[in-house]
Structure formats: C-alpha cells, structure tokens
Amino acid sequence: MSELKKSWLLHLGIVALLFVLQFVLPSYHHASMARIMVLTCYAMGYNILFGYTGLLSLGHALFFAAGMYGLSLSMQHLEWLAGPALIIGLLSGVVVSLTIGLLLLRTTGVAFMIVTLMFSQAGYLTVLYFGEFTRGDEGLVIQQELRSIAGIDLSDPTSRYFAALLLMTICIIVSLRVVQAGFGRVLVAIRENNERTRMLGYDIQRHKLSAIVLSGTMSAAAGACYCLLFGYAGATFASVQYSIFPLLWVLLGGAGTVLGPFVGTLFMFYLIDLSSGLTTAYMLIAGFSLVMLTLFAPQGLVGEIRRRGLRWLP
Amino acid sequence: MNLLSTHNLSRKFGGITAVDNISFVIPTGQVRALIGPNGAGKTTFVSMLSGRIAATEGQVFFDGIDVTKEPAHLRIRAGMAYTFQITSIYGRLSVFENVALAVRWQTIGDENETKRRVEDALAEVGISDRATQLAGDLSYGHQRLLEIAMGLCQRPKLLILDEPTQGLADSEINQFIRLISNLRGVMTILLIEHNIDVVMRSADAITVLNNGKVLAEGSPKEIHENAAVQAAYLGTS
Ligand SMILES: Nc1ncnc2c1ncn2[C@@H]1O[C@H](COP(=O)(O)OP(=O)(O)OP(=O)(O)O)[C@@H](O)[C@H]1O
Ligand SMILES: [Mg+2]
Numbered sequence: 001m002s003e004l005k006k007s008w009l010l011h012l013g014i015v016a017l018l019f020v021l022q023f024v025l026p027s028y029h030h031a032s033m034a035r036i037m038v039l040t041c042y043a044m045g046y047n048i049l050f051g052y053t054g055l056l057s058l059g060h061a062l063f064f065a066a067g068m069y070g071l072s073l074s075m076q077h078l079e080w081l082a083g084p085a086l087i088i089g090l091l092s093g094v095v096v097s098l099t100i101g102l103l104l105l106r107t108t109g110v111a112f113m114i115v116t117l118m119f120s121q122a123g124y125l126t127v128l129y130f131g132e133f134t135r136g137d138e139g140l141v142i143q144q145e146l147r148s149i150a151g152i153d154l155s156d157p158t159s160r161y162f163a164a165l166l167l168m169t170i171c172i173i174v175s176l177r178v179v180q181a182g183f184g185r186v187l188v189a190i191r192e193n194n195e196r197t198r199m200l201g202y203d204i205q206r207h208k209l210s211a212i213v214l215s216g217t218m219s220a221a222a223g224a225c226y227c228l229l230f231g232y233a234g235a236t237f238a239s240v241q242y243s244i245f246p247l248l249w250v251l252l253g254g255a256g257t258v259l260g261p262f263v264g265t266l267f268m269f270y271l272i273d274l275s276s277g278l279t280t281a282y283m284l285i286a287g288f289s290l291v292m293l294t295l296f297a298p299q300g301l302v303g304e305i306r307r308r309g310l311r312w313l314p
Numbered sequence: 315m316n317l318l319s320t321h322n323l324s325r326k327f328g329g330i331t332a333v334d335n336i337s338f339v340i341p342t343g344q345v346r347a348l349i350g351p352n353g354a355g356k357t358t359f360v361s362m363l364s365g366r367i368a369a370t371e372g373q374v375f376f377d378g379i380d381v382t383k384e385p386a387h388l389r390i391r392a393g394m395a396y397t398f399q400i401t402s403i404y405g406r407l408s409v410f411e412n413v414a415l416a417v418r419w420q421t422i423g424d425e426n427e428t429k430r431r432v433e434d435a436l437a438e439v440g441i442s443d444r445a446t447q448l449a450g451d452l453s454y455g456h457q458r459l460l461e462i463a464m465g466l467c468q469r470p471k472l473l474i475l476d477e478p479t480q481g482l483a484d485s486e487i488n489q490f491i492r493l494i495s496n497l498r499g500v501m502t503i504l505l506i507e508h509n510i511d512v513v514m515r516s517a518d519a520i521t522v523l524n525n526g527k528v529l530a531e532g533s534p535k536e537i538h539e540n541a542a543v544q545a546a547y548l549g550t551s
Contacts, residue, residue, distance in 0.1 A: 182418045189415050192404045199366060199398075200416045200464065201390035 045218030054191030059120030067220030093220020139234025254300030405450025
C-alpha cells in the first residue's frame with residue numbers, strides 16, 4: 001500500500017471512529033469531545049504556520065477572535081442568520097490575516113513573534129474598547145433559537161457533535177491536501193532552510209503570506225464555529241491565553257504532523273480535566289506532565305511515533 | 315552571443331569593497347572558471363549574479379535582460395542555478411526530496427516527471443543509492459554532490475558552482491570533471507574552484523579575481539603563464 005493511501009486511510013479511520021463514538025460516549029464526554037474537535041481545528045490552523053512553515057506566532061487568538069466576533073456581531077447587531085454570519089466569520093479571518101500577514105512579511109525571528117503578540121493584544125483591547133457592542137469580558141450570548149443552519153438546531157448535543165466532526169474532517173482533509181501538495185512541501189522547505197528555498201526559485205514571501213492566510217482562516221473558522229456551537233463569544237478568547245493554547249496543543253501533539261493538533265488538544269483537555277478533579281493545584285500536575293513530555297518526547301506524541309517507526313506519517 | 319554580462323558591478327560591506335567595478339561576460343556554452351585567493355570576492359560576485367545579495371552599484375544582464383533589480387527566485391526561474399560554497403541542503407529531508415524541491419516548480423504537479431528528473435540528477439552525480447536517506451546523514455563529500463545535483467537537475471542555462479570539489483575524494487573529483495565535460499554544450503557553467511588541476515582540465519576560459527578586481531582573463535594556458543597571476547595566486551597557494 002502506498003504511503004499516500006495509508007495516510008488517507010488512517011486519517012479517515014479516525015474520523016470514522018469519532019463518528020461511532022458519538023453513539024457510545026456518555027453525555028459529559030460527548031460534550032467535551034465536541035469542544036475538543038472545534039479547538040483541534042484551531043490547533044490545526046496554528047500548525048500550518050508553526051509546524052509546517054516554522055513561523056512561531058504568539059497572537060493567533062486574534063484570528064480565532066476575528067471568526068468568533070465576525071459571526072457573533074453580525075448575528076447580534078445585524079440580525080443575520082447563522083449561515084451568512086458564519087461566512088462573515090470566515091471572511092473576517094481572511095481579511096485580518098491578509099492584513100496582518102502583509103505587515104508580518106517585513107519581520108523575521110523574534111520580531112515576528114513580538115509583532116504577532118502586539119497585534120493580538122491590540123485586538124483584545126479593541127474587543128474591550130467596543131464593549132458597547134461586544135460586552136467585553138462578560139461576552140455575548142447567542143440565543144439558542146438562532147443557532148441553527150438549514151433547520152438543524154446546532155445547540156442540540158448530537159447535531160453539535162456532528163457539526164464539530166464535520167468541521168474537523170474538513171480541516172483534516174485541507175491539511176492533508178496541503179501537506180501532500182507541492183505548496184506544503186515548499187512550506188516545509190522554508191521551515192528547514194529559508195535561504196536554500198529562495199535560491200531554488202521559490203517566492204518565500206508569497207508562500208509565507210499564503211500560509212498565514214490559510215492558518216488564520218482555519219483559526220477563524222474554528223472561532224466562528226465555537227461561538228455558533230456553544231453560543232458564546234467573550235473577550236477571554238481574544239486574550240494571550242488563547243494564543244498560547246494552540247502552541248501548547250501543537251507542541252504536545254507534534255508540530256508538523258496532521259494528527260498532532262488533535263492528539264495534543266485531546267491530551268491537554270483531559271489532563272486538566274482529570275487533574276482538576278484530584279486537586280486544586282491542577283495546573284501543577286498539568287505543568288509537570290508538560291515538562292516530562294518536552295523532556296522525553298520533544299517532538300510531541302505523534303512526532304515521537306513518527307520518529308520511532310511510522311516515518312510516513314504526514 | 316553572451317549569456318551573462320555585468321557592467322561595473324560593485325559590492326561594499328561597510329568599509330571594504332568586496333567586489334570592485336567588475337565588467338564581465340560569459341559567452342553561451344562556455345565553461346568558465348573563476349579563481350583567486352581567499353577573500354578575493356568570488357562568492358560575493360556570483361551572489362550578485364544570482365541575486366542572493368544585492369549589488370551596491372552596477373548592473374547584471376542575463377539572457378539579454380537587465381536583471382539587476384529582479385529578486386533571486388525570478389533569476390533562478392529565468393534559468394540560473396546556484397550552488398552554495400558552504401553546503402546548504404535540507405538535512406532533515408530525504409536526499410530525494412532535496413532534489414525534488416529543486417525541480418517541482420518546473421514539473422508542476424507531475425510527480426512522475428519529478429521522480430524521473432530526480433533519479434537522473436542523482437545518477438549523474440553518482441549518489442542514486444542514497445535517495446531514501448536523510449540528507450543530513452550523508453558524508454560531507456556526498457552532501458557536496460547532492461548540492462551539485464540540486465543545481466544541475468534544474469537544467470539551467472547557467473550553472474553557478476561555488477567550490478564544488480571542496481572536500482571531495484580524488485575519485486569523486488575525477489567523476490566531477492567527467493560530469494562537467496558531459497554538461498559542456500548542455501549548459502553554460504561558471505565554476506569557482508581552488509583546485510587548479512580541476513580548473514586546468516575543465517575550463518574553457520579563466521577569470522582571476524584579486525582584491526575584488528579582475529586581475530587577468532584568458533585561456534588556461536595564458537593564465538598559467540601569466541606572471542601577475544603567479545605572483546598573486548598560484549605562488550601563494
Ligand atoms: N556578509 C559579509 N559581510 C561583511 N563582509 C563580507 C561579507 N561577505 C564577504 N565579505 C568580505 O568580502 C570579501 C570577499 O569575500 P568573498 O567571500 O566574496 O571571497 P571569496 O573569494 O569567495 O573567498 P573564499 O575563497 O575564501 O571563498 C572578504 O574580505 C570578506 O571578508
Ligand atoms: Mg567564496
């Protein structure tokens with residue numbers, strides 16, 4: 001079996017497994033899983049830029065929030081339906097990432113990190129500043145009866161689970177296609193050796209910009225869907241914390257692997273969930289496990305599996 | 315017909331003038347060697363040809379067009395290939411993928427064609443059996459050969475080689491000389507080379523740089539007999 005076939009089988013197999021899980025998971029885990037799948041999409045978006053292109057962003061919450069507020073504000077204040085509002089959420093992601101991306105192209109290394117951090121901080125403050133519309137920290141609650149597309153009530157646990165799975169499936173397919181295509185291979189080449197890639201005849205700036213827009217738009221899609229499925233948009237989602245989360249998830253799961261973001265998000269979600277059940281010092285347990293992982297599996301869980309044998313993992 | 319020419323090309327690094335007002339031509343099809351002592355400005359000069367670094371002054375013409383202002387990737391796409399003096403490969407990618415990256419913008423989506431081109435290039439430099447290894451695991455000499463393969467697989471009009479034989483074993487050097495003679499007529503070659511034996515056996519013409527200026531230019535025989543060159547270069551190496 002070719003490596004291409006194997007990787008499609010594996011990834012679609014995981015989608016099928018998640019599909020079946022819907023029918024067997026107890027309701028608490030069922031709800032958690034829906035959340036994890038949406039957040040995975042955020043992490044997958046982050047991974048395109050960090051894992052594959054090698055650009056470390058400290059401000060992805062800006063893109064997540066762009067999708068989230070694009071959707072929620074147009075529903076709340078323009079009284080748009082969920083469908084069109086979702087498209088606005090996506091477009092917000094495209095516009096914001098394209099604008100920021102053009103500015104980011106002038107920076108490299110540490111400056112890139114600082115500038116992403118700065119812009120997302122500006123985004124966070126903007127959300128607070130326009131509190132009249134966004135209701136700042138308190139946030140916007142989207143009424144349950146508005147949260148439906150084509151007659152499907154997305155606040156219902158089952159349809160919410162399937163919507164999250166659909167989004168994640170789309171993100172997996174997009175990621176796999178990108179990684180297998182010439183475009184994704186050039187992104188990896190840029191990550192591995194920027195100067196060499198330029199001298200082989202590739203337009204580095206154009207590739208970086210495309211990666212930023214793709215990554216930002218995927219993150220925005222996750223933000224918009226999160227808001228739609230869980231009915232809430234708040235300033236926390238635009239804060240630094242939400243810029244650091246995808247970095248952690250991707251590092252844990254394996255940067256530059258298609259499944260890493262899912263494994264990392266799943267792992268961290270349950271790590272915090274379980275340890276907070278044991279002790280109030282749960283961040284200590286979580287932090288300790290993270291340190292152990294970085295020491296013993298520096299390439300993340302999926303990265304480690306790839307290193308130890310499954311070299312074909314995309 | 316000249317494939318490449320420069321007009322008063324200069325490059326300053328702060329106070330030092332690494333390349334000083336060089337006007338230079340290579341006729342299409344020639345194998346030209348560029349020699350000179352350490353720090354003469356050879357790497358800086360070819361870096362300006364390929365666009366890797368910008369010229370402070372002067373112009374570069376390639377294939378009849380002024381490319382001075384063009385970014386490197388467009389010059390490469392116009393038919394220059396550049397290999398680095400300090401090996402610059404993708405150590406964590408396979409040897410195959412290293413070369414494939416060099417040709418994919420030409421084979422656009424046709425992976426069978428990519429595969430064929432990569433295999434040809436690896437065979438030409440004699441490292442076919444290494445295709446699936448990680449490039450970083452190759453010996454230094456094989457990494458040099460990979461670097462050359464990445465250049466020649468692009469089938470450029472002009473192949474720029476910056477000290478390709480540095481660190482190669484004698485047998486590999488002989489193979490390299492054979493490779494150059496096979497490429498003669500297929501592409502124009504600009505070869506920076508410290509190994510005088512290689513230069514004498516493969517170059518049609520030689521340009522000698524010293525202190526950023528052209529000290530002499532001529533056939534291998536003329537350069538060999540040139541007293542100034544002897545003094546500046548051959549005598550000291
Ligand atoms: N990036 C740089 N910054 C400052 N000075 C530089 C830079 N690159 C080259 N130089 C200087 O320019 C001069 C020419 O260097 P260059 O590398 O072009 O020489 P070369 O002929 O290739 O030498 P070698 O045979 O050692 O490779 C040297 O004095 C070098 O120190
Ligand atoms: Mg040099």
